[in-house]
Amino acid sequence: MTTMQFQTIIEPFRIHSVEPLRMTTREERQQAVQKAGYNLFALHSDDVIIDLLTDSGTGAMSRDQWAAVQHGDESYAGSPSWFRFLEAVQDLFPFRHVIPTHQGRAAEKILFTAIGGPGKVVPNNTHFDTTRANVEFTGAEAVDLLVTEGHDPASRHPFKGNMDVAGLEALLRAHQGAVPVVFVTVTNNSGGGQPVSLANLRAVREVCHRFGVPLFLDACRFAENAWFIREREPGQGDREVRDIVREMASLVDGMTMSAKKDGLANIGGWLAMNDDNLAARCRTLLILTEGFPTYGGLAGRDLEAIAQGLSEVVQHDYLRYRIRSTAYLGDALTRLGVPTVQPTGGHAVYIDARAMLPHIAPLQYPGQSLAVALYETGGIRSCEIGTVMFGRHPDGSEHPADNDLVRLAIPRRTYTQSHIDYVVAVCGEVAKQAADLPGYRIVDEPPALRHFTARFEPIPAR
Numbered sequence: 001m002t003t004m005q006f007q008t009i010i011e012p013f014r015i016h017s018v019e020p021l022r023m024t025t026r027e028e029r030q031q032a033v034q035k036a037g038y039n040l041f042a043l044h045s046d047d048v049i050i051d052l053l054t055d056s057g058t059g060a061m062s063r064d065q066w067a068a069v070q071h072g073d074e075s076y077a078g079s080p081s082w083f084r085f086l087e088a089v090q091d092l093f094p095f096r097h098v099i100p101t102h103q104g105r106a107a108e109k110i111l112f113t114a115i116g117g118p119g120k121v122v123p124n125n126t127h128f129d130t131t132r133a134n135v136e137f138t139g140a141e142a143v144d145l146l147v148t149e150g151h152d153p154a155s156r157h158p159f160k161g162n163m164d165v166a167g168l169e170a171l172l173r174a175h176q177g178a179v180p181v182v183f184v185t186v187t188n189n190s191g192g193g194q195p196v197s198l199a200n201l202r203a204v205r206e207v208c209h210r211f212g213v214p215l216f217l218d219a220c221r222f223a224e225n226a227w228f229i230r231e232r233e234p235g236q237g238d239r240e241v242r243d244i245v246r247e248m249a250s251l252v253d254g255m256t257m258s259a260k261k262d263g264l265a266n267i268g269g270w271l272a273m274n275d276d277n278l279a280a281r282c283r284t285l286l287i288l289t290e291g292f293p294t295y296g297g298l299a300g301r302d303l304e305a306i307a308q309g310l311s312e313v314v315q316h317d318y319l320r321y322r323i324r325s326t327a328y329l330g331d332a333l334t335r336l337g338v339p340t341v342q343p344t345g346g347h348a349v350y351i352d353a354r355a356m357l358p359h360i361a362p363l364q365y366p367g368q369s370l371a372v373a374l375y376e377t378g379g380i381r382s383c384e385i386g387t388v389m390f391g392r393h394p395d396g397s398e399h400p401a402d403n404d405l406v407r408l409a410i411p412r413r414t415y416t417q418s419h420i421d422y423v424v425a426v427c428g429e430v431a432k433q434a435a436d437l438p439g440y441r442i443v444d445e446p447p448a449l450r451h452f453t454a455r456f457e458p459i460p461a462r
């Protein structure tokens with residue numbers, strides 16, 4: 001009998017070193033969050049018990065990654081660590097040019113500095129916040145083109161991250177010559193961690209090809225996306241994930257990547273492409289802000305950790321456990337009656353705060369209210385993905401976002417099932433108090449990416 005015949009899918013690793021968690025009281029947490037201006041990004045992380053703020057850079061590295069770190073060669077140019085990194089990236093994504101950066105947004109900044117600018121329009125299935133900000137910073141317009149099912153938190157469509165192909169065609173026709181690149185984000189983080197199918201990528205590619213516009217992947221969670229393709233797309237069930245990833249790469253002209261997600265590393269990223277001309281312009285910008293082209297913003301040891309991480313992230317035992325353990329949390333919340341984006345995404349469970357707190361208007365930030373309550377009640381740090389994150393527009397106006405979600409992002413290989421059971425219990429407790437939770441107002445905000453640093457205060461009940 002193999003373990004596959006049991007229902008329980010266990011962590012395909014055992015624990016090798018541990019980090020202590022500091023237990024806190026509700027009173028301590030109430031003081032801490034008030035001091036932080038009710039912005040969970042401003043908390044000291046040792047005041048957090050279970051940190052689900054992000055899955056980015058927060059995962060546990062493996063024994064073999066730590067061993068690889070010891071091989072880090074810190075030569076300024078042409079280090080063996082760089083060549084190991086390059087080989088690992090090109091094994092999955094065989095682009096001619098790979099440009100290492102210190103994280104994903106640095107790749108975005110370089111690319112959009114090179115090809116963005118006033119009058120340009122950049123479509124994406126859904127821009128992640130830093131991607132949108134980097135497009136808009138150049139004066140270009142960022143347009144989200146997601147299939148209708150992707151906007152409906154209750155829809156159980158298997159590929160809710162798919163791009164609206166007809167919408168893309170209309171946009172390319174209306175803005176001929178003004179679209180420097182089309183982006184597809186896999187999986188669609190801001191839309192619930194939902195995957196994009198190969199069929200959709202092929203259709204998007206066909207349209208891009210017809211209009212002569214390059215197609216890029218925001219590939220942060222490429223392995224999770226490929227696992228969903230294997231599980232859900234007809235005809236894909238027998239394929240190796242690394243082959244699916246290579247097919248995804250073969251359909252596009254380049255990519256941006258944050259290795260803090262499916263690189264299984266704590267830092268790092270890259271920009272890759274086939275276009276020699278564009279790569280030369282990007283490398284010039286890289287040298288200005290990140291570093292020499294064989295290390296970008298990274299130490300040799302980081303390049304080693306990423307190279308090893310890329311060989312682990314496509315392993316089926318890992319991905320089966322990863323996707324199932326996220327679904328475990330989603331299923332438990334559904335059983336409690338907590339509304340979540342369906343079906344559960346790859347890296348996170350998204351609670352529909354607007355549905356859970358219908359008494360709080362979107363411009364009084366139901367997602368922020370829920371996130372603060374989860375922290376005060378159980379020390380869980382989550383992330384608002386809604387009107388706080390997306391509500392302020394470049395012209396200064398404020399509008400409700402499409403959805404008000406609270407993301408419980410699961411760091412890779414970090415928490416056990418009992419940690420997740422505790423999260424479920426805390427969510428259940430908060431659900432009981434939902435009708436009493438207050439709305440919030442912003443008392444201070446920066447001009448862009450306000451969710452990172454804005455300060456809030458609760459609106460007293462009348």
Ligand SMILES: Cc1ncc(COP(=O)(O)O)c(C=O)c1O
Nearest residue numbers: 056103104105128130189220258
């Ligand atoms: C889809 C997506 N794109 C880009 C980024 C930016 O990557 P980084 O945080 O490494 O700058 C993120 C990070 O969360 C992301 O989820």
